[in-house]
Amino acid sequence: MNKKIRFSDINMMNDYQEERWGYRVFELAVTNILNDELLQKKFPSLNEAFFQKVDEIIAPLQLLLYPVISCFSKDPDVLSQWRAYADDGRGFALGFNGVALNSMPVTLLEVEYDQKIQIEEMKTALLAAHIRNLESGNDFGSQFRTDCQLIGAWKVGFKNSAFREEKEVRSLHMLDVCVDGDRPRLVDAGGEALGKEVNGEQVGYRVQDGAIIAYVDIPIPHLDNAPLIQEVWVGPKNINGIGNIVYFMSECGLKDYAIHQSKASYR
Template identity: 30%
Template sequence: MIYHYCSSEAFHAIITSGTLRLSSMTMSNDAAEGRWLTDLLLAMCRDEGLIESQIALVKEELDELPTMQDGLGICFSAIPDLLSQWRGYADDGFGLCLGFSESIVNEWLEQMPKVIDLVRIEYSKTKAESTLAPYVRKIMEYSKSGVFSRLQITPGASTESTLRNIEKLNAEFREFQLWLLELTDDMYKFKNPAFSEEHEWRLLAPFTSNENRKFEVRPTRSALKPFETVEFRSTHPAILNEVILGPKHTTPEDIIKTFVISQGYSKINVRRSAATYR
């Protein structure tokens, strides 16, 4: 089972629509989203001896990755009735928690026409370093080939060999930029070990905004946040197994159960949080 903590309003929207909303990861409330992995990559490159001017150049390219390819996602926890989740994601305990069958979620995703993955978030620094090791080796190879020194070559140089060298290094740097995009596949799969108690899972889909990509936006005070909705109820009504009422939620359990079943879902279990949080 995987559990999605949400407000009462979000719970009502999910149940009545039979959909989940996958939202921009880079525009989430966590300003460090995806950056723990890239910061670790820079630290590993520094340990390998990459000089600071080249570290700055790689960092500049890493900072651009989210603008080139974002991720759309929705978050879950492997732990039901977790107080920190009630506080942080379910309206300070006034919301609810939806329990989804992991096996049926995977079955549903296999039948989806678009690429969406169910991913367990990794908090292990050792595993992150193992994932990043090939990137570090490749970056050091680029450094040794002189690609990161391309801007130090005077563009006004007139000799034919120098101009050819400029063209070659610029082409290799563009190759480096395209290669670095591969890191976006892992950016949203790792988090700082300090968050390990969340036991987080995510539905993740790649997202590149362009005029041919259809998506919606949700207005907030400071931004318009992209999202896509994915429908699950019509094909997999048994995907929802359980509803847990937050420690401050007051709706009687039988009303929640009747409401959920009336919306076309299979038999579910409804219970109240055991957390004594007021």
């Protein structure tokens, strides 16, 4: 068992609105702020010129930092997910240790599906960026750029409410867009894990349904006395017995996990 998690190009997920949805939330939040008389009176420089500066960083962000994600769910037993992601109910769902996932060079984002809340959260982030910029002398310097890049990256935590039942938590990792001679390439520069800088991994490419998808496999750090897999859920059409699971997991060096059978009466 490699003990790695695959992170794939966010633009190639099953939700074709992935990046566009978050940008639309940004636009709605800006409109809301510009129409808020109290905010405009309190912060006169919170104007179209300021948001143009923000947009100049957010809109082309993928030309500098390219998001790859791995998707999880807080609910282990949802029929639509068994059908869509687990071989039509014949597969397994693994319950990962959250501490282990959070120890990787990633950002964990609990997806928000309510657009009103999305807009409020975006407004708060934009207002904070504006205040920090004022405190630094309204210089639109490195701190402002960092704040905008974070807003641009973390907006992938907003999704269409039609996906609400997935109760998704997504793990986000950013690749660098580098120019090697005259060739633009995606490069993993690594990041911080358990307080230490870790090296990046090789970026790979796979083909699925005719689409070329960039990915990177990131190792999960070893944690003492903390099992990597805490639960194994058996799909409603899964024919494996307990022994099949136990022997396989043991071969992978995994123990101290609970086994659950899906309650979905699906065949």
